[in-house]
Amino acid sequence: MAMRSKVFTYQAELQWQGGRTATVASGDRPQLPVAPPEDFPDGQADRWSPEHLFLGALESCTMLSFLAHCDHHDLEVKEYSASATASIERRGEDHRYAFTHVDVVVRVRMAPGQADAARALTGKAERDCFVTASTTAQICNDWRIIE
DSSP: OOOOOOOOOOOOEEEEEETTEEEEEOTTSOOEEEOOOTTSTTOOTTSBOHHHHHHHHHHHHHHHHHHHHHHHTTOOEEEEEEEEEEEEEEOTTTOOEEEEEEEEEEEEEESTTOHHHHHTTHHHHHHTOHHHHTOOSEEEEEEEEEO
């Protein structure tokens, strides 16, 4: 008998506010004001754009995957931060604008004597990030792990 995989289902609501602005909500979480980025018509630098939300989702998913693997191996993460830069351009195969490349710099400080073990988990963390698995963009993570 074939084993069924788990199915994870999520939901969010968007409420248009007029112009090119809206809010996004999900359950009791704080609403996020959204708008185009400032380099688009009617863009607003003080609101989250779909582009910035995508980068934040990718960074946080990778972090959560890494932390889970560290927990499973009894490794203590002392500090974790990341910064991402992405390119959106027309793809050659279908001429649609899309994220084509994302560079992520991940900075991690581990408990003494654990940096090498943490480095061995980075490939698993990247593999298990659902957001990375859901995009065709090339994701390049630069892991900087110290003690």
